[in-house]
Amino acid sequence: MQEAMINKAKQLLADGTVDRVIGWKRGEFAYDITPAVFETAEELEKEFVFDDFTAANVSKYLVKESKKEGKILAFLKPCDTYSFNQLTKEHRVVRENVYIVGIPGGPKLDAEKIKAKGITGILGVKNENYTLKIDTVYGEETMPFYEAILDKCATCKSKKHVVYDELIGDEGEVLDSNRFDMVEKLENMTAQERYDFWRGELSKCIRCNACRNVCPACTCEKCVFDNPNSGVENKAPADSFEENMFHIIRAFHVAGRCTDCGECSRVCPQHIPLHLLNRKFIKDINSLYGEYQAGEDTTSRAPLNDYKQDDCETTVVHERGVE
Amino acid sequence: MQVNDNKDFQPLIVAFCCNWCSYAGADLSGTNRLNYPTNVKIIRVPCSCRVNPMFILRAFQRGADGVILCGCHPGDCHYTSGNYFTRRRMTLLFSMLDFLGIERDRTRVEWVSAAEGAKFAATMNEFTEAVRKLGPNRRLEDLRCRKQ
Amino acid sequence: MLKISLDKLDKLFEAISASQTLYIPVDREDGAAEYKKYENGMKLSSALNTLRSAKDFFFPQTENLVDFKMEGQNIEVIDVREESEDFVIFGVRACDARSFTILDKVFLAEPVDSYYKNRRDHGTVVTMACTRPTETCFCGTFGIDAAAPEGDAACYSDGESLFIEAHNEKGQKFIDSISSLLEDGDTAKLEAVRAKTREILKKLPLANLTTDNFGGDKLNEYFNSDKWGELSESCLGCGTCTFVCPTCQCYDIKDFNTGHGIKRFRCWDSCMYSDFTKMAHGNPRLTQLERFRQRFMHKLVYFPANNNGEFGCVGCGRCLAKCPISMNIVKVMKALEVK
């Protein structure tokens, strides 16, 4: 696949269709891959990588990149195309300046999951028939491939590319995922249990803002939490309230726009399952206002920019589920 | 389930009232000499839809024990559709607060028209009582703001 | 050297925590390790290092500096400082132990930061030698020996016993307080373990990384390098690297209005943030390139320039593991290096 992508990129650069390519660059180890822009065939040849660890969603970079001169080639996985489509819908990217090549999606691997197994000194990771052969300083280790995949890939919602100019591989389909299972499990707990669960998770937050800065839906020029005049600007969770507020508002601000790409949880250095907050909104929107998948199209009205006269009242919250 | 009724507890209630209906409704309940608890602090907003979810959270931060949002009845919004958006927005916010384990009875949306002075007073009485039963807000408070 | 059998660790922790607060690294449900206040029954983590660094103990993420009461035109200043309690941090790795020396250079330089010094005076750092370093480790680059950590007292494990030795008075006092549990032990096996660790350290992928080409004298050369654009292009501008870093020490001072007074607190800040240097009239670091450059120039050039060649990095590898886009000091060093 990597070979095919490099060839495709080289060809498009050579025939002048695009001026730049956004993809992923090899790192020091097997897993530390950095999104990068390539301008020449030599750079592509030397550093471009596409493998089990290229999970980063590059669509947010296109907000900036698509406004530069010339056209850019972007390799987008199915989940990335949803993010890109949503950005197009919000007029945050210049669609004409991006040439999208759809590439097959995951499941992608999570180095943290491998490390959590106690495997240290990782020098190389090979996938042999869905068994990972991990070469380490302390000898070879193995683990099942599916135990090391990213959480976001384990609950993949779609293998379908919703936008592309060209496709490498076959067209995929929307999947019947079990992504709301954990949300449901929490909903069925008591309020006290839910409170304890979230306090445990959110108290780990170090407010590095990685979840916000990586999110393809968070594209405000100036975030309310960075604006000294907003009255809520804060840099560190000085109180548990501020932890809660940041995460509620972060998730709320992307409600109805979040495509569930899972980047927030992937980048969280403290492994907080932030995507559950976003999914809760998605689940509520689906059940209360009709099925809606952000990024699926570029024309429909977002659920929070829309209403029906016979929408349910807020008391629906008080009437359902466990107290 | 609260064991005691917190009879002595005086909750602080913040009520966001839309300028066109609910604030006038509160006014009417006053001119009609209807009683509602002094614990209710009214903040007038141009439309219920002006209320950003952050406002609700900030009220809790600064010591509110319950927050109620009052607006025109659906269909009667001065700005045609503001309260429809409020309704969706607040439904999702309340659902999220519930999801985080914060007592769901601390928040409420009520539609009060300019003619419903009696409803305003009754709503405030009932809501204050409900919050009183819950006791002080502990799950969404900022400890720094607690008065020693 | 004095030692205690590893299966008597509980006894040791109980003894320490009887007289002062003890913090040890424990495993969290998600597999990461973090420092927790010791309570009976807690198990020492076997993880190589904690997710957050140990700097929190001396330089917490937020701390109250001073309170103000405002009344009319008058202001009352309330000093909220209190004498810190005595505490022990157990199981600090060599890299984090060195980071305290670096933080000391900043906070204990005149004028001394009394908040930091207070905790530093009352805290005893008990280190633990590494036996299983991992691929992201490069403490050797900064002259740190993972098998012989610094700290007030150091511990070494040979798989059966834990050996303890003091490095200074504070460490000796600590050992004296638990001496009834300790006995003299033969270090032959321990020496073998340490030799083995040092062998492994030599084989790590980053073992050959050196600081030879960095330092205060390279200021303009590296500042004007054309590599910064490429290196910083995918930086998200988040603060992960700074907040997990044991040596990052920049802070912000903010006021919080509680409704009945003002709390002035300080919190960690990150040079990666867009408002770090923003003033009313403008910002000298307008793009992520300049902010990114600042972080690495500080560690590799500015800090050694001001501190007799000591670098502002200890090679703990946290930023290598945690950066959302995997851009880190090692990649920067390799890209920048002019031989």
Added chain:
Amino acid sequence: MNNDTLIPYIGVVTDIRQDTPDVKTFRVVSPEGGKVFEHMPGQCAMLSIPGVGEAMFSITSSPTNKEFMEFSIKKCGCLTTWLHAMDVGQQITIRGPYGNAFPVESDLKGKDLLFIAGGIGLAPLRSVINYVRDNRANYGDVQIIYGSRSKDDLVDYKEIIDEWMNDTGIEVNLTIDNPQEGWDGHVGFVPNYVKELDPSINKTVLICGPPIMIKFTLAGLKELGFKETQVYTTMELRMKCGVGKCGRCNIGNKYVCKDGPVFRFDQLGELPDEY
């Protein structure tokens, strides 16, 4: 526990003078009367209104003034707007003094001095000028070139006219950017005026003003034959601690709050261009 520099003192604002439409000068004393602390010309202090903000301002009064400190502050951000709105009697918090100072007791002693200021840039230099005036025997000739947008924007105009201009051995040259009714002095930008005046190259120069003015004036001075080692300036960047620990006001490895704010141009030349 010892005093910590991060814990401020209280200062009382006893006088507020409207200097120009957007600059006010505040007189600050301690609640018991007298100065809150001693300083040297060029040093700064952190002023704050709790809950509003804290920022670094240069002390514009001379240390020879034993009764009070003065700060000339231009309204441009959150805190300064608040300061401009307050009344006499208001308490503020103050800590300092921070930074180095102009070398008035060493390198500048016995020298002929040339002060070049633009707009609010006079604030830090006023401290030095008055220090020199009060220790007149220690210094040679003094020339002051000061320019502003208009006559109304000349900070401390009254003091310049009434005191500085009447002193012997002090030459004051004022200029404004555009012609204006009631102004018969020089019209033109500071850098050009400096070249026109063609000061003797034996003088030591102290310059402060907008970055663009400094840039062009420095180029002009070099043309006239001045060396970088003869020219001092004072800098400003965002600061939080004031003691070189919070890590944001650095230019290269130098902290403006601790190693500055006064730099000689040959020192600045060695540092990266990031200010």
